[in-house]
Amino acid sequence: MPAKRKRDEAAEGQAGECSSSAAAADGPRYFLMKSEPDSRMEKGMDMKFSIDDLKESPDQTAEWDGVRNFQARNVMRGMKVGDKAFFYHSNCKVPGIVGIATIVREAYPDHTQFDEKNPHYDAKSKKEDPRWDMVDVKFERELERMISLEELKRYKEKELKDMHLFTRARLSVSPVSADEWSFILSLEKQPEPPKEKKKRKKKADKDDEEEDE
């Protein structure tokens, strides 16, 4: 067996912690899925997929294709129908959670891996043994207000200290604990907090500050 295969399996092992064996019996599990709301061309294909795009999809349902990271794939493999996911806008002006989607179809092979025209084509993936999976997600609702990354970060030392969004920042699909889920939804009910100003201060402000000390 080639070494490559071994690596896949190793990666698979890692997912164990956040799966899966206990199906939907004990209620839904929770996730966070990142998507880019702004147009960005990759090999002639627009990578944009916003919460509005999901909402406007046929049956408000879309294939979550293009995941090409083993950890993220493994997280998706642990998803069950009925599980919930925060829809997160990334790589944009104001990144953050904008809505909620429901998993409506469990992991199955991502067809874009076999499509040479697709930016996520994977020449090494074989039809008999696909490397990459996708799930289908359905729009549930938008949040009453966006919970920005900046706002979430205010809790990264406390309520959200274990969130994969912070501890594994580059994972595009990550698990969210029930506590994290309800904590974030509790933020939604609160009024929008004032923006934390941490943009580079103007020199005048800075001088003032130094005088204060």
Next chain:
DNA sequence: GCCAACGTTGGC
């Protein structure tokens, strides 16, 4: 547009 963080690849 920059670049830090980090996942992946491949030589050894």
Next chain:
DNA sequence: GCCAACGTTGGC
């Protein structure tokens, strides 16, 4: 199986 080089993610 180590690890340097490379590529990508994604906030800023």
